Amino acid sequence: xxxxxxxxxxxxxxxxxxxxxxxxxxxxxxxxxxxxxxxxxxxxxxxxxxxxxxxxxxxxxxxxxxxxxxxxxxxxxxxxxxxxxxxxxxxxxxxxxxxxxxxxxxxxxxxxxxxxxxxxxxxxxxxxxxxxxxxxxxxxxxxxxxxxxxxxxxxxxxxxxxxxxxxxxxxxxxxxxxxxxxxxxx
Numbered sequence: 001x002x003x004x005x006x007x008x009x010x011x012x013x014x015x016x017x018x019x020x021x022x023x024x025x026x027x028x029x030x031x032x033x034x035x036x037x038x039x040x041x042x043x044x045x046x047x048x049x050x051x052x053x054x055x056x057x058x059x060x061x062x063x064x065x066x067x068x069x070x071x072x073x074x075x076x077x078x079x080x081x082x083x084x085x086x087x088x089x090x091x092x093x094x095x096x097x098x099x100x101x102x103x104x105x106x107x108x109x110x111x112x113x114x115x116x117x118x119x120x121x122x123x124x125x126x127x128x129x130x131x132x133x134x135x136x137x138x139x140x141x142x143x144x145x146x147x148x149x150x151x152x153x154x155x156x157x158x159x160x161x162x163x164x165x166x167x168x169x170x171x172x173x174x175x176x177x178x179x180x181x182x183x184x185x186x
Contacts, residue, residue, distance in 0.1 A: 005069035038081035074160035140175030
């Protein structure tokens with residue numbers, strides 16, 4: 001029987017160490033994929049994902065159980081990724097944008113994670129769609145990735161990224177519109 005995140009957190013706080021293992025196994029791949037979107041390097045993503053789970057372990061007793069564990073852990077992943085960039089004094093993605101708002105740097109990143117299932121009907125379409133997703137600004141790509149790959153609700157995306165739900169819905173709508181234009185879908 002699959003336990004909810006809430007139940008696993010409660011069980012861990014009552015002393016059941018195995019509950020934390022279940023949570024880690026449940027979120028290891030999604031957190032790694034999410035972090036990889038930020039850093040674009042598999043080794044760096046592994047290190048950051050490991051740091052995320054250490055932070056979860058250290059702070060689980062402080063976790064507000066009225067919140068969603070899923071959005072909490074993804075918020076930690078986002079903040080840890082950003083902190084890594086700050087430590088390295090990385091150039092923000094916006095510095096790579098030209099006057100037309102295109103981001104040449106982001107266009108070169110490989111999008112290794114799967115996209116929405118209905119768009120993978122044919123292998124050729126998957127290749128075309130992946131190429132189009134790489135051309136999206138990170139703010140649009142991240143929303144679409146969380147929505148269709150990780151099946152987040154708009155509210156969960158907003159909480160994870162620290163944005164308003166209206167901002168997330170707008171980014172989703174614009175991201176889809178840009179994808180349609182890139183794919184020339186009517």
